[in-house]
Amino acid sequence: MSELLAQLVVSGVLLGGLYALISLGLTLVYGSLHLINFAHGDYLMIAMYLAWICFTTFHINPYLSIVIVTPVMFVAGVLTYLVLIRPVLRSAHIVQVFITFGLGIIVQNVALIAFTGEERSVDLPIARSVYSVGGVKITYTALVAFAVALAAAGLLYLLMRYTFLGKSIRATGQNPLAAQLVGINTNVARLITFGLSSALLGIAGPMLIPIYSTYPTIGNDFILIIFIVIVLGGLGSFRGAIVGGLTIGVVQTVSNYYLHSPINQALMFLLLILILVIRPSGMFGQARLVGSGGR
């Protein structure tokens, strides 16, 4: 019994690491641009397909393809910012939400046209190896993914905390006008923020492809979990994304084992609604979610 629970918790933490990595990008953009990117999950889908193409066409191992997928995703993020996001930074919420939503619709359906709805996966021999630590089984893929997610989060933390770039990104989020007054180019800071957010997915995608197969609407499945993660952790909070990701990873794995039905999933969304209503700023949030001008 306790062994089973230990197994579930360990699997949950490993999964949660990936959730945290994916959430970081969304929360980063929220913190600096005050905008929720509804196409975030769809960009993860792009990254997964890129890793899949690298593997099937060029025979590049997914763990190696990070070096290709991540920069490509960074550029994709920068271009998205320039074409779609920058023009609407001062627009009403409804414009911002539906710009990213429309982008998601386009990306999903272009993927459907290009790759069909068939599930695509990468079969690595090493993906089948399993380690056993004190009765708890850990798959190789989940372990590597967790380690990489941890490393990426650590690097991002150092970048945000100690570099001029990181400081200017945070300053842009806190007070754009004051940031400009001290000589920070807020436009560049925002551009790089969006690129980084997308690049983090470029790390997550290749990590996920040996574990999950990808399909055009996989982003929808992920974005909903990610919403729960960042709302729980607190929008815009770095710590919140990590703690929220790990928590939701464990909660999901354990509850999926014991209650296998759609009702279980429904309870997760009720939890999301409850947090937003009772404590909209989550665990560590600095977000101002309630107030006048709620458009």
Next chain:
Amino acid sequence: MPDRLLRAAGVVLVLVVLGFAGQAVAVNSYYATVVFSMCFWATTATAYNLSAGYAGELSLGHGAFLGLGAYSSTLLFTRGHISPWLGMLVGAALASFVALVIGVIAIRLRGPYFAIVTLAVVLVFNLFAAGLPKLTQGAIGVNISGKPSFANVIFTHHWAYVLLMFGLLVLVLAGLRSLVRSRLGYQLAAYRENEDAARSLGIATTRVRVVALMVSAAVTAVAGSLQVQFIQFVSPDSAFSVGFSVQVALMAIIGGLGTVYGPVLGAVLIVYLGQLLQPLVERLAGLDQVVYGAILIAVLLFLRRGIAGLGRQLRLRARLDRAWEAGAARFATRVKDGAS
């Protein structure tokens, strides 16, 4: 002037399409389906417009209201042999109640969070509908069958459904038109212009917005009931649908939020475009959605009030240009006078 012209053109377009299709309806059920679809989307987009365009509620949850209407009339009919007319009212009441609850607990949230909450509401309903097979027959869905009669809202001729849906659309449009010029309409306008000023004048903005959401929900539910009577089938994914929630918003935005006829224009245009693209979509599934998404983004970037607001936007631009030229001319004369 161009605004009025454009609006008239829109109404004429709708009439032409309806008239053309009306002739074909009797002989071809395909046209009936298309026209029904136009009326259905026009009705729901208008309902969405009331909450999003007039009350500033960024809802992604209208699928919940649609589903409540669809499932209420269906389950009451198939299990309790209660006329769908009554079921429709029950559905509308339930949807309004859910809208009231959403409004009371979540309307204070800023736009994007309200969107996430309403999105979660649709998913909760969807998952419960799929997860309670004893009540709803689960993910398989429910077929509606019965003797054709007025009380059963089952007709042998497709045009009967078309007429009903068209009637609902006319009713809803007339309602919205008079609402805009009513106390509630002005209160909503005051809220949109400046919430703080509206509150300081004693307008209970929250209550007014909740009422708008409830009305919008009720209309969406009735449209949902009529739609399932037409299709004679309902399932969690067809009724409590995120896809519907997004599509209805897309049509309303493309047509023009906050304009009375804009969403009708948007709905007719998108359904018509869907028919045009159909042969291509059969080879390239998803192509239509790419086109819709691109139009949505283009409208959001360049047409603040959708297609229906195009006239006003052009007129403003023209006036601005004229003022600029007049100013420049005055400046030029003054410079000339000063020089001489």
